[in-house]
Amino acid sequence: MSVIAKGLEGVVANSTALSDVRGDIGQLIYAGYDIDELAGKVSFEEIIHLLWHGELPTREQLEKLTASLRAHRELPQGVIDFLTAAPREASPMDVIRTAVSMLGLYDKTHADTSPAANRERAICITARIGVIAGYYHRARQGRSLPPVRTDMGEAAHFLYLLNGEAPSVEAERTLDVAYVLHADHGMNASTFAARVTIATLSDIFSAVTSAIGTLKGPLHGGANEGVIHMLEEIGSEAAVDAWLEKALAEKKKIMGIGHRVYKVLDPRAPHLRAMAVKLTEELGETKWIRMSERIAAVMKERKGLNANVDFYSATVYYSLGIPTDMFTPIFAISRTAGWTAHILEQLADNRLYRPLSEYVGPAVGKKVIPIAERK
Ligand SMILES: CC(C)(COP(=O)(O)OP(=O)(O)OC[C@H]1O[C@@H](n2cnc3c(N)ncnc32)[C@H](O)[C@@H]1OP(=O)(O)O)[C@@H](O)C(=O)NCCC(=O)NCCS
Incomplete structure (x- = not known):
């Protein structure tokens, strides 16, 4: 008889070079760096590079990545229309999940499944998820949606959208460190959901959408x-x-x-x-x-x-004055770095996830009773 690992506890579902959670000694490692070494020393953008490329960036690499992320901030008009029309009382996580899914509709290169095209999509989602969250927060308050800015990092830009003004250096730095700390975490539930989805050779927008839906639960990011x-x-x-x-x-x-x-x-x-x-x-x-x-x-x-x-x-x-229902969105914005890195890693050496289940239903042999006779 097979052993059931309820909640997949203790099951090693895949290997990863991205992060390691050492639960017995309380250590978290991103690609060889202890989180204690990274927190406060590197920016979220440097972590994105570390997760996507396996190394901290050189100055030139960081400038290139930063410019690319900032250049991808603008949302398709259809997504902006959705954000302004979405019910004001909706949960931001539900809105973000739907809007990220919508980004896939505007992916003109969807037939291109090359690693380069998927990297481009990873940049697009990572650059836009914070804008989606910030815009929805403004829209639900009946405030205008300012054009995205390209003179701010990821953390500062999100705070700018929330509050309508550039944040203090301290607020930006605090959120940036929080982003660094949340960026990846081994085979957690939402990352696993992303990997399960992409492993069917679905698309990266669908995989991140699965992850967002998984993160929102109160046992995880909620x-x-x-x-x-x-x-x-x-x-x-x-x-x-x-x-x-x-x-x-x-x-x-x-x-x-x-x-x-x-x-x-x-x-x-x-x-x-x-x-x-x-x-x-x-x-x-x-x-x-x-x-x-x-x-x-x-x-x-x-x-x-x-x-x-x-x-x-x-x-x-x-x-920091951030509304409570934007807390889990912040987790999602940061974890998008990890989700997309895991998706790219999964695609590079893919195998479908297909576990088994133990059947505990009625014994086989039941006969169909015509519907008119069923009680
Ligand atoms: C994170 C979490 C889901 C892990 O769950 P898990 O590995 O399935 O652990 P279990 O729920 O089986 O908990 C094991 C035992 O600790 C208890 N426990 C675990 N977390 C608890 C909590 N937050 N409050 C009270 N008791 C808790 C359980 O009741 C259980 O006790 P029992 O053996 O006497 O029944 C769980 O700790 C939890 O629900 N925490 C609160 C939500 C949270 O903060 N999530 C964010 C995680 S980063």
């Missing part, structure tokens, strides 16, 4: 939004213990806590925690971080579980 909702519901530091007691008794999952692979601290969490502490101190609003610290301590003590990437990123984005 957890960062869940953290803020939880903090709001708890309300104060004094209420944390009693709230957690009740939630644990009701067997609720505490958002931003726990991880399938990390059995020790998620190495991204301390970077985000440090940023959250700094930002909240500067704002003079330390309540969220104090509540977070208490939740983390109780969960460690009671369940032996640690905070994950989403736990502190929520406070970081909140402190």
Whole structure:
């Protein structure tokens, strides 16, 4: 009898040169670099190059990539029309998923399946997903959609679209580091979804669309939004213990806590925690971080579980003034670098994913009863 690995836990589905999640020692590696070595030293654009090409870029390579990303920011008019017409109360993740899927409709080279054409598509999606998110946020508020700018990096441009003005150096740097920390993460659920889709030799727009739909769930990228909702519901530091007691008794999952692979601290969490502490101190609003610290301590003590990437990123984005329902879109914008890199890697050595399932339905032999006689 075959062994069922529920949730595919422990199953090695493929090899990858992109990133390694060492859950036992709490280490995350991007193409040979420890995340602790990268965070704060390199930009998101350098990480994109690292994931797409296996090496950090030279200055010339970075300039070329940056120029290319900026040149691809403009959205097809049909996508802009959709973003302005989409219901204002829609979830941004649903809108982004639909708009990224729409980008495929405007791909004039769709018959070209060469690696070069797919790289071009990777640039196109990576350059546009932040514009899609920013434009939708403006459109739903009834604000105008300014022309895209080419004088800003990815993080700054997204903040510019959200707020209508160039961000401070500190805000840009904070979001850029968050992008770096979220860019890739081994065979996580959304990356796996992207690889499963592209492995059928579907197209890259479809694969990223699958990934976005997978990321939005609260057990994956949606957890960062869940953290803020939880903090709001708890309300104060004094209420944390009693709230957690009740939630644990009701067997609720505490958002931003726990991880399938990390059995020790998620190495991204301390970077985000440090940023959250700094930002909240500067704002003079330390309540969220104090509540977070208490939740983390109780969960460690009671369940032996640690905070994950989403736990502190929520406070970081909140402190930057970013609306809660744009938190998961930020994750998607950053992870597009990893998704597209995995898609290109999958295509370079493709094999269809086709696992088995154990049948537990009724024994075979049932006979069809004519519909008029069925009860
Ligand atoms: C990430 C996550 C989905 C991993 O799930 P998983 O590997 O399937 O682990 P399980 O759900 O089987 O959890 C194992 C045990 O830890 C408990 N646990 C795990 N995460 C928990 C959480 N966030 N809150 C409370 N208990 C949790 C489970 O209840 C279970 O306990 P039990 O054995 O007594 O039943 C899970 O930890 C979770 O739901 N976390 C909250 C959502 C989140 O932050 N997601 C972002 C991940 S980066």
